[in-house]
Amino acid sequence: MKKCIYAILCFFITTGCGMKTQLDELTLALTVGLDEGKNGNLLIYSISPVFNKEAKNIYEVIRTVGMTPRDGRSKANAFASGKIVGGKAQNIIVSKTLAKKHDMFSYLDVFYRDPKNSTTANFIVFDGPLKDLMYVRLNDKPRLSVAIRDVILTAHVSKQTTKINMLDFRRLSLDRAQTSFAPILKVHKGDLIAGGIALFNEQRKYVGSLLQKESPYFAILKKNVKPATSLTFQTKKQKEYVSISVEHGDFSYKPSFRNGAFHFDVRMKLGVIVTESTTYIDMKKEKKKVEKWLAKEIQKQLESVVKKIQKYEVDPVGFGLYARAYEYKQFQKQKSWPKAFAKAKIDIHPTVEIISYGVLQ
Amino acid sequence: MMNGIQQTVTHSLDMNEQTLRDYFTKTPDLIYCHLFIGEPKKRALLIYLNTLVDKNSINNNIIDPLLFETKQIHTIADIQLPIGSKSYTTKWEHVIQRVFQGETALFLDGDDHVLLLDTQGWPQRAIAEPQIESSLKGSHQGFIETCEKNIALIRRYLPHQQLKIEETTVGRRGHTPVALLYLEDVAHPEVLQELKDRIEQVDVDTIVNTGELMQYIEDNPFSPFPQFLLTERPDAAVSNLLQGRIVIVVDRSPSVMIGPMTFITFFQTVDDYSTRWMIASFLRLLRLLAFFMAIFLPSAYIAALSFHYEIIPLNLLLTVGESRERVPLPPILEAILMELALEMLREAGLRLPAPIGQTVGIVGGVVIGQAAVEAGIVSNIMVVIVSLTAIASFIIPNPDMSESIRLLRFPMMIAASLFGLVGMVIGFMLIIGHLISLESLGTPAGSPFAPTRLRDWKDTLLRFPLWMMRTRPLSARPTQLTRQKKFRK
Incomplete structure (x- = not known):
């Protein structure tokens, strides 16, 4: 009991007032x-x-x-x-x-x-x-x-x-x-x-x-589609738009090293919901066609984003992570990865699957 | 006894009466009733304490048959009376002790034996609903101040020959009767012997209440935690008896003491076993959460505000900042002020008679809750924390444990104000370390956590279905473990 009292007294002497915030x-x-x-x-x-x-x-x-x-x-x-x-x-x-x-x-x-x-x-x-x-x-x-x-x-x-x-x-x-x-x-x-x-x-x-409109594609490239990445496309006709929301995606990044340059084969399967369409599309009949068209539009945008970052010689997406993981020897040889990335060839092949097109019928 | 006067009763009735009158001076409630009984008439003397006897019993069962006795009476053994419990003695010591317990003594001229008749009848209250430990589904009978009645209440649950009762008395003046109840084939003899030894060593004037006896015989008087369970519920006493624990019934006290106890038993109630296991488990967890909240909530507030503002989420931090804006006191003083106010309110409400007690609630609610905040003495958040701590501490079913917990939060608050979270952790470790080393009647009070007995965890944090709890907990060292056979798949 005495020891206990001494111990408690010691605590009081060593107060940490200086550290108080x-x-x-x-x-x-x-x-x-x-x-x-x-x-x-x-x-x-x-x-x-x-x-x-x-x-x-x-x-x-x-x-x-x-x-x-x-x-x-x-x-x-x-x-x-x-x-x-x-x-x-x-x-x-x-x-x-x-x-x-x-x-x-x-x-x-x-x-x-x-x-x-x-x-x-x-x-x-x-x-x-x-x-x-x-x-x-x-x-x-x-x-x-x-x-x-x-x-x-x-x-x-x-x-x-x-x-x-x-x-x-x-x-x-x-x-x-x-x-x-x-x-x-x-x-x-x-x-x-x-x-x-x-x-x-x-x-x-x-x-x-x-740009702000490129941001969703940057997110897709970073595999970050959840929760719902919303995209809007203009159809061939003037002032006709289709909006989709990307719900989930399967991604595969395959790096290889050919002819002194890195090569990335990017494939993605995006499950989308058609959230808006200002023009009438018969989804039952034209589903495949729409899917193809959407994939092409997305591909266009993704490629332009990639081109842009290659132009700036930066790699915010993290292509280098795949290069380092699958082509380590070649990766180590590069003095600067972003410079090597700027020269890399990147093929992007998105496929789109419409999982739902609303509750109209 | 009787300071130099003779030890034993004499043959002469006059001498005996003189001895009595010398001994019982200034005792106006002692009645001397002279009678002539039998054919031929023989002188007899009946004495009893008017205040402690059942007068109907004396008039109808003693005086009436004696007056109409027609047989010749040679010795006191010839007297036949319609009273079941009677005994003979020749020792003054016995006579006086029994008379003080409400028995009636009959002296016969020419006989040195005294007939002692059980005519006890003192003021006692009716068996009523337990006031402190109320329950939803448990029985509505609570213990009262008479030892025999209390034992009767327990016996009603356990009409079994293995329920043994050992009686002894404690106190030189009070001679408080104390009864030990246990199941002979379950309770461990060493534990029982330990308890008997401790009670035997108690050498005091008297035991007024069970709580006093508890303090004389507990293992660690410097522990903040209770080591015996005081209960006013017969059903709680019985369920503990069945776990191999010993019930100590003290006469004149409405609560019985149960030992050896473990820490977790103070969080169990009778209702836990009569409600379905999921609900009971939820309540158990709730009580455990309340235990931690009651000890740590105010100290966590102090620690966060004095040392670790980083751990408060931003939105809460802004709220706290706004609420503390006008408060002139540092968090520790603010917290101690409010917690003391709470304790005062609780104590005031407890001591005041019920009609005035409501005033305390209003004064407390308005003054502490609203006015203090509006006056800028304390912050809103502090009021919330004090209320939460109060509610949390009231959830603990056992009043002794609840009070221990409420006391512990003050050292925790000081530790938190000096060292922040480090102080809280040190305090918590001291409590845990103390609980692990704590003993009750030589058995570990930390069981089944330390020592770890996984099989007994079925009745701790969660309450498993009753049919799964087939053995008695090991904490009381029962000599016979089987509680039930496997009869349900």
Whole structure:
């Protein structure tokens, strides 16, 4: 019993007050934004929630100029109402201009190195100067940080863009067999719009982007069709459209190495539902014909996406993973996989099966 | 006894009466009734404590036959009375002890034997529904304050010759009768001997309540957990008897004590066995969840808010932040304030008479629930957590265990405020370590978890169908394991 009392007393002496992070005394940086400033400096924005009912805004935006993100945070602490912490960060946003010029890792280092920072925050590229986003007033939306997160998530689910967290961004960037990508966010007339995919090269610099309408095909190439990837095609007649929703797919990527170049034979079987048709098609009779036509349209789009990424010499889809798995010797010989991928020949053969065409009859 | 006066009863009635009058001074309720009985008349003296006897029995069964006795009475053995339980003694010690227990003593002139007649009849309450451990399907008879009645209630369930009863008394002044009930072919003799030895060593004035005796004989007085089960339900006592446990009935106390117990038995109720197994299993899991919630919920709140804000999902974090915005206290003070308020409310509600008791509920509900939040002293979330802890702790069916759990959450809260989750884990490990090493009457209280006895898990977290529980649990070391034969496929 005596020992027990001594032990408990010891606990009281060794209290960990220094480590305490009382929620009330913190400023939670839910969104961190990095933009290019003047003279090679960095503009660092952080958005944190404000809980005081007397305050006008429910969140505050802190803007500082610094050499690095951590330098900016130290400066921001001078006028934040509490200690700034990034453990609950939801979004890390960089502007397109900054991403074009610099290796992203040199700026993102602190988010990985300091274990107290959240590594599951979304990594986002913003198209335009960041101040447009930071000082946007969304009257009918929740806190800006939550709104940004939700917009990205919704757009990702409907395949209008993609989403990537900090950890995956680093993993893809460091993987020899693929390159990383990020969703693009825009502000248009006071509204947040997520659409399109930013592509990063091996040096983690922004090189180009996929458009919003190309995003679903990027998702298909990444075998990510669930839940329901929606596509719309124009028929040969003017102003006649058919919409389908891809429900599931069987994919096979067969890499080979022939005549000094990689060759990929991509086959996919897509099960689709016809969700809309502005023209009358007798599905009973013309099912096979429609399936063929759809496959051809999809093939066209997929090929254009692949061409685009080959042009930028990036591999966000991860063709390199198949090359490394099946053609390891040849893969190892390549100095740079994206360069080799740019020269690769890629055949895409989608087949479409209409599993349902609605409940009209 | 009797400080220098003679030890045994004499032949002279006058001398005996004088001895009695010397001993029982200032005892106005002691009645001396002089009688002349038989043909020829012989002097006799009847004494009894007016307050402890059944007067009808004395008038009809003793005085009436004695007055109309026509035989010649030589010795006290010649007296025939219509009372079943009677005994003879020559020792003053016995006479006085029995008279104090409500018996009537008959002295006859010229005889040194005293006839002791069972005429007990003291104020007692009727058998009523158990107040603390109410049940939906169990019997509606609860124990009362009389040992014999309580034993009767148990015997009704087990009319079997193996149900043995051993009686003893505890206390120098109170002579509290204590009865040990057990199934001789099931209960382990070592455990029984251990219990008897411990009761024998108790040397006190008196035992007013079973809870007192429990504290004198329990294994680890420094444990927060109860090691004996106190129950006011005969059916619970019987089901424990059948598991090889020993029931200790203390006279003048409405609850009986059962030992040896295990930790998990405090989470079982009689209703568990009379409802279908799926429902009973669900309730068992619910109680276990409540156990963890009652201990850890406030401390988890404190730990998360003082150390690990990262583990709270963002949307909840924003809600918590908004709700704590005006609160001037750190989480630990906020939590302790509210938990103490809850304990006070509970205690106040318990002690107050029922008509005023409702006031406490209103005051508590309004003041603590609403006004404190509106005044900005505590946060909404804290009120929710306190209410959840309260409900969780009330789900635990055994009041002793429920109180232990409520007490344990305070050290857990302090640990969480000092070390966060690490403190909680340390606290949890201390509790688990303590439970594993805890014993009840020398048997492991952590059974069947530690030591692990998988066969007995059928009646722990889940309650398996009754027909699958064919053996008695090993925790009480029963000498005979078969509970039922396999009769159902």
